[in-house]
Amino acid sequence: MKDKSEEILSVDNLKLYYPESAGLFKSSNTIKAVDDVSFKLINGETLGIVGESGSGKSSICRLILSLVVKTSGKISWFGNDLDGYTKKEMKDFRKKVQIIFQDPYGSLDPRMTIGSIIKEPLDIFNGQLSKQEKEEKIFQLMNDVGLSNDLFNRYPHELSGGQCQRVGIARALINEPSVLICDEPVSALDLSIQAQILDLLNDLKSKYNLTLIFVSHDLSVIKAICDKVLVLKHGIIIENRNTDDLFNNPKDDYTKKLISSVPSPIPLAK
Amino acid sequence: MNKQENIKAIEISKTLKGRSLWVDARRRLFLNKAAVISLFTLIIISIVSVFGPFFLQYNFSDTDWGSIYQPPSFETGHYLGTDGNGRDLLVRILHGGRLSLSIGLIATFVSVFIGVLYGTIAGFFGGKLDIFMMRIVEILYAMPYLIFVIILMVVFGRNIYFLFIAIGAVEWLTMARIVRGQTISLKEKEFIETSKALGQSNTLIIVKHIIPNLAGPIIVYITLMVPSVIILESFLSFLGLGVQEPLTSWGVLISEGSREMETAWWLLIFPGSFMVITLASLNFIGDGLRDAIDPKEY
Amino acid sequence: MQSIQKNIKNSDLLLEVNNLNVFFDTADGKIQAVKDVNLFINKGECLGIVGESGSGKTQTFFSITGLLSSNGYCNGSAIFKDFDLISASEDKKREYLGKSIGFIFQDPMTSLTPHMKIGEQLSEIATFHDNLSKSEALKRALNVLDIVKLPKSRNLINSYPHELSGGMKQRIMIAISLMCSPELIIADEPTTALDVTTQSEILNIFNDLQKGMGISIVLISHNIGVIAETSDRVMVMKGGKVVEKGSTFDVLTSPKDEYTKHLLSCIPPWLEG
Numbered sequence: 001m002k003d004k005s006e007e008i009l010s011v012d013n014l015k016l017y018y019p020e021s022a023g024l025f026k027s028s029n030t031i032k033a034v035d036d037v038s039f040k041l042i043n044g045e046t047l048g049i050v051g052e053s054g055s056g057k058s059s060i061c062r063l064i065l066s067l068v069v070k071t072s073g074k075i076s077w078f079g080n081d082l083d084g085y086t087k088k089e090m091k092d093f094r095k096k097v098q099i100i101f102q103d104p105y106g107s108l109d110p111r112m113t114i115g116s117i118i119k120e121p122l123d124i125f126n127g128q129l130s131k132q133e134k135e136e137k138i139f140q141l142m143n144d145v146g147l148s149n150d151l152f153n154r155y156p157h158e159l160s161g162g163q164c165q166r167v168g169i170a171r172a173l174i175n176e177p178s179v180l181i182c183d184e185p186v187s188a189l190d191l192s193i194q195a196q197i198l199d200l201l202n203d204l205k206s207k208y209n210l211t212l213i214f215v216s217h218d219l220s221v222i223k224a225i226c227d228k229v230l231v232l233k234h235g236i237i238i239e240n241r242n243t244d245d246l247f248n249n250p251k252d253d254y255t256k257k258l259i260s261s262v263p264s265p266i267p268l269a270k
Numbered sequence: 271m272n273k274q275e276n277i278k279a280i281e282i283s284k285t286l287k288g289r290s291l292w293v294d295a296r297r298r299l300f301l302n303k304a305a306v307i308s309l310f311t312l313i314i315i316s317i318v319s320v321f322g323p324f325f326l327q328y329n330f331s332d333t334d335w336g337s338i339y340q341p342p343s344f345e346t347g348h349y350l351g352t353d354g355n356g357r358d359l360l361v362r363i364l365h366g367g368r369l370s371l372s373i374g375l376i377a378t379f380v381s382v383f384i385g386v387l388y389g390t391i392a393g394f395f396g397g398k399l400d401i402f403m404m405r406i407v408e409i410l411y412a413m414p415y416l417i418f419v420i421i422l423m424v425v426f427g428r429n430i431y432f433l434f435i436a437i438g439a440v441e442w443l444t445m446a447r448i449v450r451g452q453t454i455s456l457k458e459k460e461f462i463e464t465s466k467a468l469g470q471s472n473t474l475i476i477v478k479h480i481i482p483n484l485a486g487p488i489i490v491y492i493t494l495m496v497p498s499v500i501i502l503e504s505f506l507s508f509l510g511l512g513v514q515e516p517l518t519s520w521g522v523l524i525s526e527g528s529r530e531m532e533t534a535w536w537l538l539i540f541p542g543s544f545m546v547i548t549l550a551s552l553n554f555i556g557d558g559l560r561d562a563i564d565p566k567e568y
Numbered sequence: 569m570q571s572i573q574k575n576i577k578n579s580d581l582l583l584e585v586n587n588l589n590v591f592f593d594t595a596d597g598k599i600q601a602v603k604d605v606n607l608f609i610n611k612g613e614c615l616g617i618v619g620e621s622g623s624g625k626t627q628t629f630f631s632i633t634g635l636l637s638s639n640g641y642c643n644g645s646a647i648f649k650d651f652d653l654i655s656a657s658e659d660k661k662r663e664y665l666g667k668s669i670g671f672i673f674q675d676p677m678t679s680l681t682p683h684m685k686i687g688e689q690l691s692e693i694a695t696f697h698d699n700l701s702k703s704e705a706l707k708r709a710l711n712v713l714d715i716v717k718l719p720k721s722r723n724l725i726n727s728y729p730h731e732l733s734g735g736m737k738q739r740i741m742i743a744i745s746l747m748c749s750p751e752l753i754i755a756d757e758p759t760t761a762l763d764v765t766t767q768s769e770i771l772n773i774f775n776d777l778q779k780g781m782g783i784s785i786v787l788i789s790h791n792i793g794v795i796a797e798t799s800d801r802v803m804v805m806k807g808g809k810v811v812e813k814g815s816t817f818d819v820l821t822s823p824k825d826e827y828t829k830h831l832l833s834c835i836p837p838w839l840e841g
Contacts, residue, residue: 047836049354052763053734065467094469106459111482119467122476154288161621171464190620191790195834217763226834265791266836267816298595 007079008179009041009064009097009213014073016059016235017137023226024028035235037073037102041179048226049245050219050258061183065099066090066212066227067228086245095254096157098172104164108156115152118142125175141170146202162193173208183214186221198225219262224245225265231255291563294485298562305558308551314384315548328358331516342536351536353526362518363541369519370545372432373503374496380438382492385445386484390476391455392446409442417438423511430513433506437499448491452484486563487497493556496550504545520545580610581753582784583632588644588654589626590631590808601627602642603808606761609752614774616799616816618792618831624808625788627753633671634661648752667697670745674757676737680729686740687725692834705747712743715781717744735766742773753777754786759794771798792835796820804828 016034023138034056041047049057054198062068064075066082075082085093108117118138122129127139135205139149145166156164165185172180182201186194202225205212216222222229222243229246231239231254238252300370325449328334333355342351350359392403422436456462465475504511504521513519520541527538572692576713590602602624609615619625628784631642632653648669653661665671673679680689690712691705706779710720716739718724729737738758745753759767775798777783781810789795795802796816804825823829 002506052765062463067466069461091469094467098466099464099467101460102462106466109461109479109483110291111485112478113290118471120465124468124470132344157291158288168464171468175684191792191831192620194832195836219764220836261764261766262792263771263797265792265796265820267796267820268616301595 006043007040008043008077010074010076011041011060011080012037012038012061012074014038014063014075015071016056016063016068016072016164020124026177032235034063034070037232037237038110039240041211041213043178043211044209044225046214046225047231048222048229049167050217050229051232052217052258055202057217057232058183059235061099061181061213061215064181065097073162078102078120079088080102091125091133095121096177097179097181098175098177099164099181099183099186100168100172101185104161104168105156106190107168113153113155114142114147114159114167117167117176121171121175132250136176138170139175143175144173144204145170146196148190148218159195161189162197165189165193165197166200169197169204172205173210176208177210178209179213181215183215184217185214187216187218194221201225219247219258231258271466295559297563299530299558302558302561304554305562307556308492308558311526311547312555314550315367315544315551316371319364319371322364323361323380326358326361326364331357331560333357340535348357350540351534353530353534353537356485359523359536359540362523363520363544365521366518366523366541367544367548368428369513369517370503370521371548373437373519374500376434377437377441377499377503378492378495379441380435381440381445382488384438385442386449386488388451388463389446390441390453390480390484393450394457394476394480396454396473400450404447407446410445416531419506420511428511428514430517433503433512437502437506439503441499445488445491445495449484449489450488456480456483488554490563493552497552500549574785578826580612580704582609582611583646584608585632586644587629588628588631588646589643590636590640590642592625592637593639601640601808602631602639604811605644605805605808607803607810607813610767610787611751611784611786612778613801614616614778614785614787614799616802617667617786617788617805618795618802619788620831622807625805626756627808629671629786629788633665633754634658635671639740644778658672663697664695667748668751670744670750670753672738672741672753672755672758674760676734676741679741680737682729685726685728686732689742690725690744690747693744697748708747708762709743712719715746715776716740716743718743731839733766734762735769738762738766738770739773742770742777746777750783752784753788754788756788758787760789760791767794774837776796782802792820792831804831 014034014037015032016031017030018031021237023243035054037060038190039047040054040064049060051057052256059068077096080094082090112120113136115138118141119134122134122137126134138152142149142151147166147170151159151163156167159167168185180201185201188198189197198221201212201214204210212225214226218247226243229239229243230237232247233254239246239250239255245258250259276489323329334352334357337352340352350363352358375491390406392400418440419511421435422432422439426432462475462479465479472476500520503512503519504524507519507521508525512521523541524538524545526543527534531538580734585605585607588602589600590707592599592601602791604623605628607615613694617625617628625705627636627640631640632637632646634653636642644654644680651660651664653664680686684692687709689705691700694700694705694708695702709725712721713724718736718739719783729740742753742758758774761768762770764778771794774785774787776792778785778798784785785798787795787799800818801814802816804811804827806821806827812819812823812828820832
């Protein structure tokens with residue numbers, strides 16, 4: 001058993017700036033999508049990142065996965081700076097850190113069957129497995145995420161949004177990663193499906209010993225699933241605290257405003 | 271459930287087939303009457319062009335000096351009449367069809383091959399490479415293609431295979447642009463990002479994810495490109511740059527026919543009809559495919 | 569119960585929908601999206617429609633306002649002040665739509681024409697329905713901007729949609745629907761694409777419209793919190809059918825239908841405290 005307080009991933013002074021295209025004769029401004037962000041991810045926790053649109057929360061996910069090139073700062077994996085990684089080490093890192101996206105249909109290739117979508121990561125990292133071993137693993141995963149076997153040869157457009165999101169989760173988990181980044185995983189789903197996916201993520205978290213980074217604009221979802229929360233505004237972290245602390249006594253005015261803006265489902269007596 | 275039963279259940283579920291986007295597209299295509307009739311017509315024209323000449327009593331280069339400029343008649347066996355050299359028009363149209371259709375297909379294939387490769391690379395990698403590659407395309411665009419083809423013909427001689435390549439080399443530019451644009455919008459999609467995050471290699475991302483998703487627009491464009499290539503060949507033949515006698519193509523036949531249309535109307539009407547029917551069919555199929563592959567209503 | 573209520577407050581009745589069915593012709597055959605829906609809206613009241621995707625909540629109101637896509641058709645009646653919107657001709661319907669009935673869509677980013685200035689988009693509808701001159705229409709536009717809590721500035725009137733934020737665009741959409749002093753506003757997921765802080769500002773505007781100006785509002789949403797904060801009565805839809813309706817307080821605090829109970833149980837628990 002690993003040390004519970006072990007630090008898996010640390011992000012130091014991460015910045016992502018890019019010039020705003022301001023037209024031919026205007027001076028260009030710099031947009032600070034992510035500005036001097038630092039945080040640590042501890043083994044086994046669920047870290048929530050909450051913020052409104054344009055706060056840079058999705059950019060942070062993409063920066064961690066090196067899908068976009070950072071302006072400056074340091075991302076470390078078990079204390080080792082990712083910048084110093086060789087191609088092979090980078091590939092190992094990618095195997096260990098996986099992502100699921102918001103749009104359940106957009107994140108699946110429409111021309112591929114569910115089976116081959118889930119299989120893709122196995123082909124990349126576990127090419128030595130036989131066809132049958134791979135298939136066994138795929139069916140195992142489909143079972144774990146609650147997809148019935150007969151969806152194996154189906155195509156994404158034949159599935160519901162919730163089922164597609166489950167396919168995305170199965171693909172992310174098939175190589176047994178240690179970190180799963182969830183970028184607004186339930187925002188596009190209906191309320192009852194949201195609850196199912198959140199339950200599933202919680203179950204899989206303990207089953208696969210996952211550490212989660214959970215990005216959402218929805219405070220109720222964050223509250224339901226996260227241990228710690230970063231509140232982001234315009235690329236800057238304004239609070240980084242335990243979930244209960246944050247919701248029970250928010251310090252920053254912006255956090256207070258966010259929390260009080262959530263409409264309550266309990267109607268006033270009229 | 272024990273292991274045996276489990277494997278059995280899995281085998282059964284693997285036999286259940288999904289309904290891919292292609293199957294959907296095919297079903298919608300076959301609901302489109304104009305496209306189905308056109309497809310049927312095109313298949314018949316192709317089969318007749320390829321096999322027809324074997325069943326006719328005349329050869330395409332045989333001259334029959336006894337029957338010059340003979341109008342269509344069933345008694346002589348010249349069903350569509352003869353030309354100024356007494357050659358049977360029907361067999362020449364079918365031979366011309368072979369040539370026109372194969373130029374259409376081969377030149378299109380060449381241009382699709384170059385265009386798709388070029389466009390996906392430029393679009394996928396982006397940045398400076400993209401700018402550099404697309405400037406080359408623009409420079410080539412700016413060159414009058416006719417001069418380009420003429421130069422190719424002069425340098426390499428009037429060889430029919432060079433005609434294929436020359437046309438293909440001109441037509442790929444548009445294909446490359448279309449493919450590049452589509453690639454750029456595709457690579458923003460989350461499933462491409464997921465593949466990148468998985469550590470999939472760029473080559474495999476292009477082969478496995480980009481090109482299959484481009485297939486729709488490419489196929490539609492092919493059906494529109496084949497007619498334009500056939501017309502281009504006709505135009506070059508009309509100028510005397512195309513195929514040489516006694517070989518013939520629809521373009522050559524039409525250009526000859528137009529010179530004689532006052533005395534021998536059949537020399538223009540019949541080759542012209544074959545070409546118009548073929549081009550119209552291809553266009554209807556293209557329209558049908560576009561609606562089938564990229565439906566807005568559903 | 570509905571009919572009794574109707575008789576008592578007959579003068580208050582604004583829109584009454586009876587036996588509404590909506591169908592779509594698809595490649596897989598005829599699909600019924602809305603099944604025998606009955607509803608009514610009184611003057612100055614806010615009716616919330618709750619349902620998940622595919623519940624028919626949007627199509628119900630698309631059919632009433634003639635916005636169904638070309639392969640859709642409907643039957644039944646929708647009486648808006650003695651006028652049946654469903655059997656009416658297109659021309660006749662147009663006299664009501666945009667004038668007495670405003671419609672607000674989910675996505676403010678695509679609801680505005682990108683090449684027209686905000687001022688033009690606001691005044692267009694008033695010059696069309698009320699035959700106002702351009703300057704009169706602009707004057708009215710400035711007043712309307714005040715209602716939706718946007719600055720009455722020339723600057724805003726002269727800007728283009730892409731220069732505004734999502735929340736501002738949605739306010740402009742509300743402003744457009746207010747230009748011809750409507751009696752009913754149908755808002756289809758008006759805050760779903762917006763941030764929470766913006767959402768609460770927009771909901772406040774809806775409250776002002778209803779309480780302050782007496783405009784009836786139909787609020788379609790999947791978010792039960794939004795419905796709870798704004799509506800007087802609520803209707804829960806599933807699979808094209810109405811499964812439960814009643815006062816918002818009764819339905820949300822003591823639901824009768826299994827589906828409503830299930831929906832409410834899916835709300836993360838902390839918010840109830």
